[in-house]
Amino acid sequence: MKLSILNMPFKALSDPSRRKIIQMLKEKDMTAGEIADHFQMSKPSISHHLSILKQAELVIDERRGQNIYYSLNTTVFQEVVNWFFNMTDRSGGFENEKD
Amino acid sequence: MKLSILNMPFKALSDPSRRKIIQMLKEKDMTAGEIADHFQMSKPSISHHLSILKQAELVIDERRGQNIYYSLNTTVFQEVVNWFFNMTDRSGGFENEKD
DNA sequence: AATATATTTAGACGTTTATCTAAATATCTA
DNA sequence: TAGATATTTAGATAAACGTCTAAATATATT
Numbered sequence: 001m002k003l004s005i006l007n008m009p010f011k012a013l014s015d016p017s018r019r020k021i022i023q024m025l026k027e028k029d030m031t032a033g034e035i036a037d038h039f040q041m042s043k044p045s046i047s048h049h050l051s052i053l054k055q056a057e058l059v060i061d062e063r064r065g066q067n068i069y070y071s072l073n074t075t076v077f078q079e080v081v082n083w084f085f086n087m088t089d090r091s092g093g094f095e096n097e098k099d
Numbered sequence: 100m101k102l103s104i105l106n107m108p109f110k111a112l113s114d115p116s117r118r119k120i121i122q123m124l125k126e127k128d129m130t131a132g133e134i135a136d137h138f139q140m141s142k143p144s145i146s147h148h149l150s151i152l153k154q155a156e157l158v159i160d161e162r163r164g165q166n167i168y169y170s171l172n173t174t175v176f177q178e179v180v181n182w183f184f185n186m187t188d189r190s191g192g193f194e195n196e197k198d
Numbered sequence: 199a200a201t202a203t204a205t206t207t208a209g210a211c212g213t214t215t216a217t218c219t220a221a222a223t224a225t226c227t228a
Numbered sequence: 229t230a231g232a233t234a235t236t237t238a239g240a241t242a243a244a245c246g247t248c249t250a251a252a253t254a255t256a257t258t
Contacts, residue, residue: 007115014113015246016106019182026186032205045247047206066204066255081187083118084180087125114216131235144217146236151215165225165234 009080012056017041018049022072025059031067108179111155116140117148121171124158130166 012018021035036046050070053059057076062069111117120134135145149169152158156175161168 004115006118010115010118011113014110016103016109017246019105019109022186033203036205041246042248043205044207044249048246051206063205063254068205077186081183084183087121087176088180116216132233135235140216141218142235143219143237147216150236162224162235167235 006080006083008056009058009076012052012058013080015049015052017046018053021046021049021053021070022058022077025070025072029069029071031069033067035070105179105182107155108157108175111151111157112179114148114151116145117152120145120148120152120169121157121176124169124171128168128170130168132166134169 013022017039020038024030024035024038032047032050033043035050036043039046050059050061053070054061057073059070060073062071112121116138119137123129123134123137131146131149132142134149135142138145149158149160152169153160156172158169159172161170
């Protein structure tokens with residue numbers, strides 16, 4: 001079965017830690033270590049969450065020296081927002097929707 | 100651990116079948132059987148998905164005779180939309196956010 | 199080159215999830 | 229009340245998920 005492009009972002013956003021990371025990155029770009037410092041979880045676990053957000057293209061990573069900086073990818077984020085907008089508006093036709 | 104009220108709706112929306120159900124219910128109220136007819140899945144599986152959407156308070160059910168009608172609960176839906184709005188706007192302070 | 203720091207990868211483990219079939223419950227109709 | 233229809237509940241199973249510790253990789257510093 002062909003899965004919508006939206007499936008990975010929705011799955012990624014279904015975990016509260018990952019939503020918290022997204023909220024943190026909304027404020028400013030952060031390194032993996034800085035992000036991990038805001039959680040009680042181990043660093044490998046945070047790294048795994050970051051990897052899922054990256055696969056979903058909700059975040060972008062970029063190495064600068066020893067650190068890897070994470071930042072929001074607003075493009076894919078906007079597509080998820082659009083799914084909700086389509087849900088909110090009154091024009092018909094779910095058969096035509098992408099997801 | 101105290102989990103945000105938003106956790107259940109986000110989890111509920113992480114499954115593509117459940118998102119499709121939401122889209123169908125956006126168009127019109129439907130019985131469990133009508134909904135199931137749009138899927139290849141067994142009826143018990145659809146019933147399970149409906150139960151999760153109901154627990155998340157994204158849908159409401161109401162028996163009318165032999166049928167059980169499902170409809171959208173726009174209230175909780177709006178709260179999820181608000182999460183995205185808060186993410187989109189530029190005012191700071193993720194520390195104060197609820198989820 | 200050796201050591202320290204930052205981060206990811208690998209592998210294991212228990213939990214949750216999505217699905218199925220079979221059985222139970224609720225309602226309607228003859 | 230018996231039988232048909234609509235839906236859910238129960239129980240099983242395989243796959244996906246979230247987490248951990250230990251090890252590997254990449255970069256910087258001395």
